[in-house]
Structures are given as C-alpha cells and as structure tokens.
Amino acid sequence: MTSDLPVPATETTPTSGPVAALELRGLTKRFGEKLAVDDLSLSVPVGSLYGLVGPNGAGKTTTLSMATGLLRPDAGQSFIHGVDMWQSPLEAKQLVGNLSDGVKLFDRLTGEQLVTYNGLLFGMDRQTVAERVGDLLRLLDLESAAGTAVVDYSAGMTKKIALACALVHAPKLLVLDEPFESVDPVSAANIRDMLTEYVTGGGTVIVSSHVMDLVQRMCDRVAVVSAGRVLAAGTIDEVRGSASLEDRFVELVGGRHHSEGPEWLRHS
Amino acid sequence: MVTALLRLRFRVLGNTLRRSPWQLVAVIIGGLYGLGVLFLAVVGLVALGFAPIELASTVVVLAGSALILGWILVPLVATGIEQTLEPAKLVQFPLPMSKLLLGLTLAGVLGIPGIITSIAALATVGTWIRYPLAAVAALVCAVFGVLICVVGSRLVAALSVSLSSRRRFRELSGILIFIPLILLGPIIFFVAQGVRTSADALPALAAALSWSPLGAPWSVPADIARGDSGAAALKFVITLVTLALLAVLWRRSLAIALVTPASSARKRVARGKIGLFGVFPATPAGAVAARSLTYWLRDPRYARQLIVVPLIPILLLFYSYNFHSLTLLNLTGPLIAFLLSLSTYTDVSYDGTAFATHVADGVRGRDDRLGRAVALGIIALPLVLLATLITVAVTGSWGLLPPIAGMAIGAMLSGIGLCAVSSARIVIPVPAAGDNPFKSAPGAGFTTALSAFAIWGILLLLTLPEILLAGASILFGMPVLGWLALLVGIVLGAVFAVVGIRRGGALFDRTAPELLGRLKMLRGA
Known part of the structure; x- marks a missing residue:
C-alpha cells in the first residue's frame, strides 16, 4: 500500500484531557413498540480501530445513524471530537466520513462523478477533489470502472465506491456500517490495509460487522451490542478474555442452538 | 402448486393493502369505478339482447376486439404493472413449465382486471339468451376470449422483457409509448369524427374484425343466432388456433426470458471525464446543480416531465382548431411554465x-435548494421563453408578447420558489430509479394527486397578480397593463424564487433527517 491516501491533519485539541473521537451518551431510539436503541453510551478513543458487533437487529445501524446525524435520537447525544452532532451538525459532519448500510447512492453518476460530488459537497476545491478522487480510485482498484455508471456496478464495487465517497474529504472519524459485505477477499484485504494506515495517520475508525474473525484480526477495540444495549466494551483482549471473540460473543448474546438440525436435512 | 401460486398472489395483494389505509382507499375508489363501468357494460350487453342481431353483433364484436387489443397493449405501456408473479422471481423454484403457465394464467384471470373482464365477457350470455344455442356458445367463447386476453397480454409482457433488457432502451420506450396515450383525447376525437361521418362503415368493420383473432371469439354466438353455423364453426377454429398459438409463443418466450436475466448495457466514459461537475462552480450548490442537471439528462423520471413541451402546443392547436382561432395557442408559454416549474x-x-448523501455530508439547506432550483431553471427557462416566442410568432400577435411573457416568467420563477419549499416537505411514493417512469408507485395515486393539486393551487395564487394584469390588458386592449404584467412577473417571480429558496433551505436544515426517515419508510414499502 502506498501512502497517498488522504490522511487527516493531526492537530491538537484545545480542550484539556483526551477528547474521544466519538462519544455517545444515552442514545435512545424507539420505533413504535420496539425499543431499537436503549440508553446506549459508548466512547471511541482517538486513533482506535473500533469494532461494533452484534446480532442482526441489535441496533447497530440505528446507533451509527444517530451518531452521524442521519437519524434524530429520541434522547441522548453524539459528540464527534467534542462537537455535538445534533447541536452543530454542519461542523460535526465535516469531521465524519460515513458509509451507511441500506441507503442508495446517486447511482446514475459514474463512479468518478459520485466521489467528486461528495468532495464538492464538503466544500473542497476542484483541484484537491480531482487529486484525491484519482488516489482513491487507484487504491480501491476502481480505475477501470471510473467512467461506468454506479448503477451498473456489482455489490462489492458499490461498497468500495461508497467507501471512497466517505474518505474523500479526509475525515477525522470514519463510520463504516458493514463495509465488507459482498466485497471480494482481495479488495477486503486492501481496505483493511487502508484502514490500518488511516489509523496510524491519526484517524479513528468505527466499523460494524458480524464477521467476528475479521473484527478480532483488524480492530483493537470492540463493543458487543445486543437489543440496543452495550453488553461489553473495551480492547479486544479485555472483551474476549481467554476465549475467541466469536465464542465470547455467542456467550454474551446467547441464542446459540446446540441441536443437530432437523432429521430430513441429513443426507448421510 | 398452481393453488400455491394463486394463494401467493392474493396474499401479496392483501398484505399490500394492509400496509397503508390510503392505498386501500385508492383501491376502493378504483374498484368502485371499475364496478360502475362493469355494471354499465353488463346492463348494456343484456339490453342488447332486445336489439336486432345485426346491431348486437356489431357492438359485441367491436367492444370485444377493443378489449383484447387493450389487454395486449397495456403491458407495453406499463412494464411491471403486475409484478406479484413475475416469472423472473419464480426462476429459482423447480416449477414445471406447464404448471407455471397455468398458474400465471389463472392468476391473471383472477386479478382485478381479469375478474372485471371475465364478468363483462360472461354478460354476453345475456345478450344471446333468446337463442339458447348461441347463449351456450357465448359462455364457451367468453372463456376463450378472456384466456386470449390474459395469455396475449402475458406474451407481450414476456416479449417486451426480452426485447428491452437494455436499460436505456427500456427507459426511452417507456416515455415514447406514453405520448400517443396522452394524445388519446384528440385522437379519439378525430376518429370519432371519422366514425360519425361513416357510421355506416361500422357493421362492415365489425364483420371484418370478426374474422380476425381479435373479434372471432365474440362473433361465434352472433353467427349461431343468425343461423350461419358454417361461419360460426370457422370462427371458433380461429379462436382456438389463436389461443393455442399465443400459448405456444408465450411458452417459448417465457422459457427464453427465464434463462436470460435482465442485463444492462454498460456505457462507459473515459477516466477523468466528470461531465457537468467540471462546468459548474466547485461549490456545494454548484455540485448539487451539476448532479440535478445530470439526472435531468440521464434519469427518465426527470426527462419524462419534458414531454409536456411538445404536447401542450399540440393540445392547444387541437382546441384552437375547434374554435377556429389560433388565440389559444398563445397560452403555450405560460402553460408549459406552469407545468414544468412544478415538475x-x-x-x-x-x-x-x-x-x-446530502444529510451525511452536511449540505446546507440553501445550497441544496439553490442547486436544484438552478438545474430546473437551466432546463425549463429557455424552453419556456422559446415556446412563448415561437407561439407568439406563429399566431402573429406580437402585441400580446409582454403579458404572455409576464405570465410565463412569473409562473416559472414562482414555481421554482414553490418547489424549493415543497420538496423539503412533501415526500410521495415515486417509481424507483430504473423503473418505468410512468409506473405509479404503490399507493401513489391518491396522495400524489392530492398534493399535486394543492401545489398547483398555491402556484396559481402566487401568479395571480400577473394573470389578472395580463388578462385585463388583453380583455380591455390596454398594452400598458401588459407591460406591467411583464414587470410584475419578473420582479414578483424573482422575489418568490429567492424567498422560496431561503424558506425551503431553513426547513431543510431543520428537518433533513426526518425527511430521510420518511424516504427510508417509502423504500421499505
């Protein structure tokens, strides 16, 4: 991996004491009867590669949406490097690069146009945007598809172009919701390298996933979320103890069946 | 397995209705309308039993032919009108082709249009009730007629899927086919005029049609009632052969469609070509404008709005022709402005x-609003001005130019301002990108119509000063008022545009996440 990835300018925060890259306090969201996120608090230190794991429907996407200003919480706050997302959204959003799961892109644009669009929306100048778009397309191995409309991309390519959109303004915090879904192993490895390098350069990443193995290998910290609450949080070693992260996860979340499956599914 | 398919079809219909009460209201209104038409049709058909055979046969054959033609044409216009049992979705199940065909046919017959068609077709039994043998034949032929309708329509749908698997083609054809439909009024008028002058030709037309696949099933009972059993037998054979042919063709095209997934033609531009993004100023508002304008050019859901541009003058010409005066044509500019500005x-x-993307990237409300407004203005304003100038030139009424232009510009600018506010507030179900742009999204009919009428009403109010001034100037022949209308149109319109963008921007800043939430709910529907 080369080092021409846009890396956030390291700066010293004026406030005393360490300010978390992402600080969630008491986030709560209710959809009708269902309490999707229940008084959730979480602190993501600067420079960490933070994994957010949980079973399907645990409230990961809802939490990240509230953290990044896409979904207004019923209660609670989200601070990006000390900036309150819901008090000064424009300022806070400048600091965040966001890859959300389950939303579309402006897919009639070509990949290159789409990334350019995101850069310009952040108020960057044309020259810088053009340079970074070039870098990102090369890093993500999308150069040959730069001129193709995103609607014609495969699922994995679409994830990668969305990642490029999230990176183009060199955010200080990257919030990635299921970034590895349907991405091929080679691209996934490239993306992992990129994220590691980004963190080394002073950036912070929070990534949701349900691939435990990947989180254990890639992240230095992890939070296990289930039914809208944090069950455990800390460094990987703190959370997993002596077991593997996957075993610990299953133990925390529960719901594992130790049956052999129905008779008719056995063919031998 | 066939019953499972049928149950699935009704389950889906039921679940869709349960989701949204408004959709239920829409379906009930649609259903009542259909029932009304059906009631009239049944009464008419039974009443025909007391008419002379010639008349009854002519009416039944013409109406029946139109019915089959309608069934065959609809899938061309509305792709995906009945997606519940789309073959593509059933590919993964090991369904034998014959059962699949049977299931799809029955599902078609038992859909709402199918039921209405069946009842109307069976009503022809009432038409021939005085001739028992003909009535029995009518019963049999009604069944075959309905089957021809359904199978023919499915065949065309399957064919059009394989023909139009190229995205661009599909999108374009969706728009082009709609033009004659919108012009249906004038077309029917001219045809009706032709028919009025040649009403004597109708029986001959019906007689000719009765030998074609369209009319054959409906004319068998008539021929039996007339006592011409030879003709009846021949036409019955035509009916059977038609149905068999359609079924075979359908089977083949379905077999092809099942193994050919809808592919898309990939159009590619060279690396580094960012199109309009390189042209507009490199600011958030400029980027939004470039994106909107790109969509105007690439997304048929936007492009389809432009068909009003040729249609309005054609419609006005048609009405002018009726009034034997070209004055109406002058309204082209203002009308196009009115419709386009609200597109x-x-x-x-x-x-x-x-x-x-806009919410996550922290786009400010007024940048978002301004960008979209500029794109709309770039598309619409030149068209409106050109349309105004050209129509005034054609009618030679240059004296009317100031009031007409005043109304057009006023409506255009006010509309841009109004859109800036309304699009930050109103979220309605629209066809998803890539769907047929004329496909009405589920549940859209009623709410869409309601909000569209409200917006039109507001725009009319906003443009009232120009309209009154222009009207007065034309009525009383006072050119000064016309010039005043132009001035008011430009100034007041500009004020509304600016105020709209600011108000809309503020609204956007306050409620963008909620707006996104509503959009997500729609996508889930």
Missing part, C-alpha cells in the same frame, strides 16, 4: 435514500 415539487422523493 420537481417533490424532488427529494426522486433521490430516494440516496438523499442520505
């Missing part, structure tokens, strides 16, 4: 969840 009144709905 994006729910712009954010067209973004769908892609709107999340």
